[in-house]
Amino acid sequence: MDAANLPDCWKAKTDPSAMDPNTAFPLEGRDILNIPQAELISAAETAPTLHDLQNNRVSRITRDLVIKSHSYTLPSEANAMKLVAEKTSIRIPKVHRSFFVSQTHGLYKSRGYIVMDYIDGLSLDKCWEILPQSIRDDIIEQVADMIAQLQSLQLPTPGPLGGGPSQGNWFTPYGAGPFTGPLDLENFFNQRLEMAKSFSRVSKSIPPFDLANSKFALTHLDIAPRNLVLDSGGKVWLIDWANSGAYPPMLEIATLVVERERCKDFYEPLLQRVTRDQDAVEQFMSGQTVQEIPAFDHITRIETWATTRSLSPPNNTD
Structure with a gap:
């Protein structure tokens, strides 16, 4: 897989x-x-x-x-x-x-x-192919519930909890940030969107991001079979929280859409059970088309954070 x-x-x-x-x-x-x-x-x-x-x-x-x-x-x-x-x-x-x-x-x-x-268990990428459909259906329900619970956890400040660079496919191979607030994150995504448009990788009709009043939920950003462990009692555990942080909820859903081709019989039923704003998902996916291009100003930010922690905004939940 x-x-x-x-x-x-x-x-x-x-x-x-x-x-x-x-x-x-x-x-x-x-x-x-x-x-x-x-x-x-x-x-x-x-x-x-x-x-x-x-x-x-x-x-x-x-x-x-x-x-x-x-x-x-x-x-x-x-x-x-x-x-x-x-x-x-x-x-x-x-x-x-x-x-x-x-x-x-x-x-x-x-x-x-x-x-x-x-x-103690097997990651789904090692056992999904041999699982009976009834167990697959139960797993999908468990994972959909995980996503719903995460999206109920709203946080005031975007980015990793406690500060630091953002990681994963929505940023760059080196990460991005630390972001100082919603407008800083909005500016990053809009820069990537404009870059994608200039390279003709996405439609020029996609509107710019507006995150000034956005809600930020706790997101995992790597919900994949390799990070879901099935124990002997049929319960699923979610591991590897390296990319997690407070981001717009649809960024989590966009991650599932991007990964869909890797294992359609896992992602397709999961996507049917989660709330999706298709326009927002497509907007996020546009910037992902230039994910491989470094953002050199963010490399400087990351190094500054690692050596001084001067760009670590507080990030608390209710």
């Missing part, structure tokens, strides 16, 4: 011993709250890996815990997960610890860490 046609260098690697509960995991039996950061960092680098893709690692440090680490594992990811755990019934890994090791030479040499529960 998701990774079938990717070259090997773009496919995540897994150490088979990470899936074996009989493996001697390095921090088994330890009090995770009192382990020094340096020891956690070492375990992140040496423990059996559940996921290893271009320096983005999820390592299993005990039978029940994993540690995620990457330069783009930012504090906002743990913030979003904690908010979801507090305000919704969405099943996600519990966050036990998180920290960010910042370097003076910017984000790309910094690294974030999140210690969270290990979810």
Whole structure:
């Protein structure tokens, strides 16, 4: 499904011993709250890996815990997960610890860490094809409910929770922001829209964005079979909150539309069960056509944030 046609260098690697509960995991039996950061960092680098893709690692440090680490594992990811755990019934890994090791030479040499529960199950990209239709239907209902709950969580300030650069396919390969408010985010999307029009990638009739009075909801922005884990009881867990933040609700739906071709029999029924403003979705998708083009002023912003945190606006919920 998701990774079938990717070259090997773009496919995540897994150490088979990470899936074996009989493996001697390095921090088994330890009090995770009192382990020094340096020891956690070492375990992140040496423990059996559940996921290893271009320096983005999820390592299993005990039978029940994993540690995620990457330069783009930012504090906002743990913030979003904690908010979801507090305000919704969405099943996600519990966050036990998180920290960010910042370097003076910017984000790309910094690294974030999140210690969270290990979810025992199969990601949907590994089992969807063999599931009976009744179980597929139940999964779709569970995921649609997740989206509805997320969209009920409204926040006043756009961007990742607690500040920082925005990540994912709606921005650039390097991210974008931090955004200082709705008008700053609106300006970014309008710049991308105008660029898409100038390259004749979209219709010139698409109207500009107007986010001055927009509502911002908590969005995951990577709801995909690879990030949905089915446990032995038939319950679905949503993992990998790296791209999450407060954005216009239709940005979440546009993400599903963009991914639809990867697995139509997952996305099509899901899209039928969510609220969709087609005009807003198409408006967001127009800017995605130039996603591969860097926004160099935002690279500077990101580096400034990583070294000084001077562009981190507060982001609170009711």
